[in-house]
Amino acid sequence: MVNLTIDGIKVSVPEGSTILQAAKEVGIKIPTLCYHPDQSVKANCRVCVCEVEGNRLLQAACSTPVTEGMVVKTRTPKVIEARRTILELILSNHPQDCLNCPRNGNCELQTLAEEYFIRDIPFEHKVRGLAKDTSTPAIVRDPDKCILCRRCIEACSVTQSVYALGLEDRGHEAMVVPTMGKSLMDSPCAMCGQCIHACPVGAITENEQLDELLAAIADPDKIVVTQIAPAVRLAIAEEVGMKPGEMPMDVFVAGLRQVGFDYVLHTNFTADLTIIEEGNELLKRLNEGGVLPMFTSCSPGWINFCETYYPDLLDHLSTCKSPQQMFGALVKTYWAEKMGIDPAKIYSVSIMPCTAKKYEATRPEMQDSGYRDVDLVLTTREIGRLFRMSGIDFTKLEGAPFDSWMGKYTGAGVIFGATGGVMEAALRTVYEVVTKEELKDVNFTAVRGMEGIKEAEVDLKGTVVKVAVAHGLSNARKLMDQVREGKSPYHFIEIMACPGGCIGGGGQPITKSNAQRQVRIDAIYAEDESCEIRKSHENSEVKILYDEFLHEPLGHKSHELLHTHYHPKNKKYL
Amino acid sequence: MAEEMRIVLRNYGKIDPLKIEDYIAQGGYKALEKARSMDREALIEEVKKSKLRGRGGAGFNCGQKWSFAYQAQADQKYVVCNADEGEPGTYKDRLIMENDPHTLIEGMAICAYAIGATKGYIYCRGEYPHLVDVLNTAIKQAKEKGFLDGFDLQVRSGAGAYVCGEETALIESIEGHRGEPRFKPPYPPSEGLWGKPTIVNNVETFANIPVIVEKGADWYASIGVPSYPGTKVFTLTGDINNKTFFEVPTNTTIRELIYKYGGGIPGGKKFKAVQIGGTSGAFIPEELLDTPVAFDNMAAIGATLGSGAVFVLDETRNIVDVVTRIAKFFEHESCGKCAPCREGTARMHEIMSKLNSGKGSAKDIETLSRLGRVMSYSCLCGLGQAAPAPVLTTIQHFKADYNAKLV
Ligand SMILES: Cc1cc2nc3c(=O)[nH]c(=O)nc-3n(C[C@H](O)[C@H](O)[C@H](O)COP(=O)(O)O)c2cc1C
Ligand code: SF4
Ligand code: SF4
Ligand code: SF4
Ligand code: SF4
Ligand code: FES
Numbered sequence: 001m002v003n004l005t006i007d008g009i010k011v012s013v014p015e016g017s018t019i020l021q022a023a024k025e026v027g028i029k030i031p032t033l034c035y036h037p038d039q040s041v042k043a044n045c046r047v048c049v050c051e052v053e054g055n056r057l058l059q060a061a062c063s064t065p066v067t068e069g070m071v072v073k074t075r076t077p078k079v080i081e082a083r084r085t086i087l088e089l090i091l092s093n094h095p096q097d098c099l100n101c102p103r104n105g106n107c108e109l110q111t112l113a114e115e116y117f118i119r120d121i122p123f124e125h126k127v128r129g130l131a132k133d134t135s136t137p138a139i140v141r142d143p144d145k146c147i148l149c150r151r152c153i154e155a156c157s158v159t160q161s162v163y164a165l166g167l168e169d170r171g172h173e174a175m176v177v178p179t180m181g182k183s184l185m186d187s188p189c190a191m192c193g194q195c196i197h198a199c200p201v202g203a204i205t206e207n208e209q210l211d212e213l214l215a216a217i218a219d220p221d222k223i224v225v226t227q228i229a230p231a232v233r234l235a236i237a238e239e240v241g242m243k244p245g246e247m248p249m250d251v252f253v254a255g256l257r258q259v260g261f262d263y264v265l266h267t268n269f270t271a272d273l274t275i276i277e278e279g280n281e282l283l284k285r286l287n288e289g290g291v292l293p294m295f296t297s298c299s300p301g302w303i304n305f306c307e308t309y310y311p312d313l314l315d316h317l318s319t320c321k322s323p324q325q326m327f328g329a330l331v332k333t334y335w336a337e338k339m340g341i342d343p344a345k346i347y348s349v350s351i352m353p354c355t356a357k358k359y360e361a362t363r364p365e366m367q368d369s370g371y372r373d374v375d376l377v378l379t380t381r382e383i384g385r386l387f388r389m390s391g392i393d394f395t396k397l398e399g400a401p402f403d404s405w406m407g408k409y410t411g412a413g414v415i416f417g418a419t420g421g422v423m424e425a426a427l428r429t430v431y432e433v434v435t436k437e438e439l440k441d442v443n444f445t446a447v448r449g450m451e452g453i454k455e456a457e458v459d460l461k462g463t464v465v466k467v468a469v470a471h472g473l474s475n476a477r478k479l480m481d482q483v484r485e486g487k488s489p490y491h492f493i494e495i496m497a498c499p500g501g502c503i504g505g506g507g508q509p510i511t512k513s514n515a516q517r518q519v520r521i522d523a524i525y526a527e528d529e530s531c532e533i534r535k536s537h538e539n540s541e542v543k544i545l546y547d548e549f550l551h552e553p554l555g556h557k558s559h560e561l562l563h564t565h566y567h568p569k570n571k572k573y574l
Numbered sequence: 575m576a577e578e579m580r581i582v583l584r585n586y587g588k589i590d591p592l593k594i595e596d597y598i599a600q601g602g603y604k605a606l607e608k609a610r611s612m613d614r615e616a617l618i619e620e621v622k623k624s625k626l627r628g629r630g631g632a633g634f635n636c637g638q639k640w641s642f643a644y645q646a647q648a649d650q651k652y653v654v655c656n657a658d659e660g661e662p663g664t665y666k667d668r669l670i671m672e673n674d675p676h677t678l679i680e681g682m683a684i685c686a687y688a689i690g691a692t693k694g695y696i697y698c699r700g701e702y703p704h705l706v707d708v709l710n711t712a713i714k715q716a717k718e719k720g721f722l723d724g725f726d727l728q729v730r731s732g733a734g735a736y737v738c739g740e741e742t743a744l745i746e747s748i749e750g751h752r753g754e755p756r757f758k759p760p761y762p763p764s765e766g767l768w769g770k771p772t773i774v775n776n777v778e779t780f781a782n783i784p785v786i787v788e789k790g791a792d793w794y795a796s797i798g799v800p801s802y803p804g805t806k807v808f809t810l811t812g813d814i815n816n817k818t819f820f821e822v823p824t825n826t827t828i829r830e831l832i833y834k835y836g837g838g839i840p841g842g843k844k845f846k847a848v849q850i851g852g853t854s855g856a857f858i859p860e861e862l863l864d865t866p867v868a869f870d871n872m873a874a875i876g877a878t879l880g881s882g883a884v885f886v887l888d889e890t891r892n893i894v895d896v897v898t899r900i901a902k903f904f905e906h907e908s909c910g911k912c913a914p915c916r917e918g919t920a921r922m923h924e925i926m927s928k929l930n931s932g933k934g935s936a937k938d939i940e941t942l943s944r945l946g947r948v949m950s951y952s953c954l955c956g957l958g959q960a961a962p963a964p965v966l967t968t969i970q971h972f973k974a975d976y977n978a979k980l981v
Contacts, residue, residue: 033913041757043757043912043954044911044912044913044954045912045913046912046913046914046952046953046954047913049951049952056951057951057952057959058951058952060757060954063757064759065759078951081944081947081948082914082948082951082952085914085944085945085948085952086913086914086948086952089913089914089917089918089921089945090913090917092917092921093917122937122941123921123924123941124924147913148910148913148916167752169910170735170908170909170910171905171906171907171908171909171910171916171919171920172905172908172910172916172917172919172920173910174909174910174911174916
């Protein structure tokens, strides 16, 4: 342990701790901008500077290790003047557009400007006037708002190993740019949106499409139907000032009706359906010597990544569409038929934790219903905005049920939202289908949690199936390289593009740490526990769907509506 | 009065730099032999005792730096020579490498032995391509003679940016990355090139080593000012008669440099200011000229030695105009990594331009002072920390020039 004094308070911390960590121990908050709890130290914003006795230079708290007997002062006039001047410098070329900014009220720079009492900036206000990048349907970059902290670059390169963002130019002309191309669309970007979470300010956001929803709701000829993805319910609470998981599902449904959705259905339904289709696909591959290991295909950021970096492995991907797209294809066919609604009038909206799904919905192959299967994809954050705008007090709102035919779900559908969830849900079903025995303990805890790569073996009465789970694309890359080298020992691999799975998706409430992801994961498994039915094949509405419409897993109708194919992204620079 | 004294330039003009035999004939590589016969700790102790301090600007005790790298446990250690010499008006390192490349190589080989390094790099300024050939020839000769057994020394050509002279940016550049400084600590002697213990020293620092080993620490420590002993090479530019270089003991005063060695100001004009140490050097007025050119004495008057560039300005020069151009230089050379330098250098240039064009107010000077002050202790690396020095010292010593330009 190392002993030091911070603002007159004695503290003892483990060797190798930084001043920032030590200060936190004793409840002293030091401001930061480039610091990120799950990333490497950058020390480039300098707003965390402190006085350290014996040093003429101020020391960055985030990068300076503590030493025995160190005397630190975090709020001297010299320190305050430095921090305020640095903030003024940053703000003097910042748009200061808070009123119109997606991060208004949730911006690290704005918060510091408030805390540090920034008023009359002596420097001339000059904004660079760089063009916004709106090239993708998912992610929007506003480089004028960038404060060059580089957190997005690390998220993209280290966490995701996509390398879509890099630095160009030097000095005050330096900027973060898409690599190998002029726009994000022709970079290797997987549209996972992890850079959005990493960004302390409003320089990267989702492509906001709330206006399109409002127009559809206002249009009397449109029947607005929505699906809610598994990871959304627990996170939407954070958007309206509650703790993760605190919003009851029926209250959420009632809220959606309040803001104008005509029908509220659930993606969990197609998550259960995915398990039936994908589970059968796996068994078919196992039995008929198909391409193995099979990869899950429900994470569109992962699909983009695979098409870009592993085009040679596309045959390994399950042909199952993501639950969102299965839902889209069914809502304008099966559901429309059941409800007696003209599919041409249906405006299909999905509420997703994901930015990549905005892109997925625009893929030309996603029109198997004869229409665009999913008309609009909104993120959890966008629905949060809509709720705040609507002024609903969720503590007073009475719950409401889902609409029929595509609203029922099981605990297996619920856990799709967390890393390992698809695998666990699949194992619950595959086990019973193969062994014809009841699974005593449905909890496959080996595949749960924030560990980057998890593996497990399941004995299906003689056949041992080896599975692996990876979340975050850099972990996916490790498993893919193994497959490419022909050394993968697995039969089935689940990949989620985002750390923690969909609960940490690019469209979720701004997620500042992996600790926050863990809290959401806990909420997911709590919900699973509370479900009466926890196996996809026991979903009664799914059974009806097969009885009346699909007839059998992997059958003709399934192939038409629920399965897809993939295309190598021939990006010339790779 | 102190006389010129040549230690690092001892062979200047006396040998053919491309003939190792010439160097050996002058006693070259004897020190290496002697060093290798010594115990490593004793060798480092000797360098420490000589009180040799880095000639690249920061003035850190050389032997002490080496002892950190020596003590660090690692499977690989490196010795790097900083020959980036990007400071305008400076060419002392070029002089040494051009005229006596073997003294640098010998100094590096001694260091490699002392700390236990088996690999070394000379990071040579990109604008000195001819020197790369000279150095490679010299390394080849030294290898052939067996002086570099167990020490693989290579030359790397610099990336051209001024900031690459900063030791950690230099390391990043050798590693093939964007030439940007790292935060410190950790310092290179514990985590440097590819994360391994690394000694980075300036050309002039290394060039002193063979002589110290040969003649002993006590001899060296007795030359010049005791806290910063030895000699220092200065290159004189600007409004001065002898625009050339001198190697002088460190107890020489600035006045002697300008008037004795430099031959004074041409055209019978009066002295106005001198900037020592390169673009980021302080501006020194007449009344401080009796300061010796040693590290701590310079620090006491708010100045530095830096690279040893001496830029003299006569009475006709306008200080505000000169400093505006310097501010433009730093705006251009900031690497852009840290906020106070990236934004601060640009604002500094902006406000200086405003003042220089007669549009500035007293409030602008206040803002400039605050900005400079904050940059000097908040920026990530020496570039941003030193960039405000010309502004701050001219506001301090030549306020009249500023006032004359106010609206
Ligand atoms: C912006 C900047 C430029 C520098 N340029 C040089 C240079 O060209 N040559 C040099 O030896 N040191 C330069 N330095 C100093 C080095 O960082 C480092 O202190 C030095 O190489 C250490 O060697 P020494 O101990 O022998 O002086 C520079 C420092 C800064 C901040
Ligand atoms: S990024 Fe932050 S400071 Fe900038 S305009 Fe948006 S909310 Fe305001
Ligand atoms: S969306 Fe994902 S892949 Fe694209 S730039 Fe951001 S982090 Fe990288
Ligand atoms: S875009 Fe955001 S995260 Fe990336 S460097 Fe700029 S401010 Fe930082
Ligand atoms: S002080 Fe300037 S040169 Fe140094 S790291 Fe910061 S921006 Fe780069
Ligand atoms: S938080 Fe420490 S420098 Fe940015």
